[in-house]
Amino acid sequence: xxxxxxxxxxxxxxxxxxxxxxxxxxxxxxxxxxxxxxxxxxxxxxxxxxxxxxxxxxxxxxxxxxxxxxxxxxxxxxxxxxxxxxxxxxxxxxxxxxxxxxxxxxxxxxxxxxxxxxxxxxxxxxxxxxxxxxxxxxxxxxxxxxxxxxxxxxxxxxxxxxxxxxxxxxxxxxxxxxxxxxxxxxxxxxxxxxxxxxxxxxxxxxxxxxxxxxxxxxxxxxxxxxxxxxxxxxxxxxxxxxxxxxx
Numbered sequence: 001x002x003x004x005x006x007x008x009x010x011x012x013x014x015x016x017x018x019x020x021x022x023x024x025x026x027x028x029x030x031x032x033x034x035x036x037x038x039x040x041x042x043x044x045x046x047x048x049x050x051x052x053x054x055x056x057x058x059x060x061x062x063x064x065x066x067x068x069x070x071x072x073x074x075x076x077x078x079x080x081x082x083x084x085x086x087x088x089x090x091x092x093x094x095x096x097x098x099x100x101x102x103x104x105x106x107x108x109x110x111x112x113x114x115x116x117x118x119x120x121x122x123x124x125x126x127x128x129x130x131x132x133x134x135x136x137x138x139x140x141x142x143x144x145x146x147x148x149x150x151x152x153x154x155x156x157x158x159x160x161x162x163x164x165x166x167x168x169x170x171x172x173x174x175x176x177x178x179x180x181x182x183x184x185x186x187x188x189x190x191x192x193x194x195x196x197x198x199x200x201x202x203x204x205x206x207x208x209x210x211x212x213x214x215x216x217x218x219x220x221x222x223x224x225x226x227x228x229x230x231x232x233x234x235x236x237x238x239x240x241x242x243x244x245x246x247x
Contacts, residue, residue, distance in 0.1 A: 010178075010194040012225055013061065014205040014217050017041040017072075022052065024205045030226070031057040032217050036095070036202065039064040039083045040071045046086075053090045061119065062087050063095035069123040081107060088116060093147075095119040098137060101144040108145060120146035125182060128153040128160040131167040138173040148176045148199060155181025155189045155213070164189060168196050178202075186213010191223065201225060 011033035016022050018041060025035055035058050042049060053060065064080040065071030075083075077100070084107055088094065094111045096104050098120050111118055120141035122134075129137075134151060141149040155161045161181055168179050178200035181189030190213070194201045203217045220226065 009225055010198050010201045012217055012220050013200050013202045014058070015202055015209075015211075015214075016205060017210075019045060021205050022049075025057075026052060026055055028057065028205065028217075030221070032203065032205075032226075034059045034061055034093070034200075035205075036061040036063060037087070038072070039087060040073055040075055040080065043073060043075070043079075043083070046083075049087065053087070059092035060090055061093040061095055062091040063119075063121075065123075066097045066100055069097050069099070069121075070125065077103060085110070088114065091116050093117045093119050095121055095150065098122045098141055098144070101141070105144070112145060117147040118145055119148045119150050119178070120144055121150035121152070123151075124153040126154055128155060128163045128181070130163055131170060134163070134167040135171070135173060138171065138175060138177070142173055142175045146175050148178055149173070150178040150200065152180050152182055152202075154183045155185040156183040158185070161185045161189050161192070164193060165196060168193060168198060171197075182211060182213050184213070186211075187215055189213065190215065194225065 013034045013036050014025060014032035015036045015038065016025050017038040035056055037060055039062060062084060064075060064083045067074045081104060084094065088111060094116050096108060101108065101120055108118055122137050138149050155164065164179055164181060168177055171177060176199045179193045179198045180202060190201055201220060203215050203220050205217055207216055
């Protein structure tokens with residue numbers, strides 16, 4: 001059965017990957033729908049984070065990225081597990097790479113017990129696999145209990161972008177998808193894929209980003225992806241993107 005794509009707008013995720021990003025996130029007047037906290041990039045701020053996270057003005061995704069999928073600091077599995085476990089109590093979503101889902105299954109189970117939603121992710125910075133391979137990965141993510149399956153792959157060519165569009169428009173796995181490109185066509189990929197049904201669209205909280213093709217929160221707001229003033233969070237179907245941890 002083909003997954004029904006939501007007609008509701010995708011939710012903007014502001015990425016916090018540096019102390020400067022965190023400072024901006026704490027001071028922003030019009031926050032995104034969610035923030036993603038890149039714990040692998042903020043290891044030295046461990047104690048400060050505990051104090052500052054409750055002040056963030058939007059729900060939180062936590063992740064400690066695997067080194068082979070863009071993680072900073074070449075953190076070991078044990079280090080990443082400890083970071084995620086320590087900050088799980090602050091999270092509304094936990095993001096774990098598909099390659100790590102088996103070895104972190106106890107953490108995923110704990111997240112479920114605490115009613116923290118689970119994002120299972122796949123990143124490929126060299127190319128975009130074909131839709132058949134992506135569908136197999138989506139099925140695997142679902143088997144690990146994914147509430148959302150996130151894909152971020154290289155889109156330097158129309159063919160690579162076409163593979164992502166083919167995958168999201170023909171998806172037959174019953175799990176919400178967050179799909180985006182990185183590279184020369186990264187920016188347009190995020191717009192097109194958001195229009196095609198991606199439930200999340202990631203953006204930098206500042207004007208500058210190290211991720212090729214990633215737009216800023218303000219750029220996405222200018223394109224009409226921002227939440228309308230007064231739009232109630234409870235209008236979002238829980239299956240697609242629940243903001244309340246106990247919804």
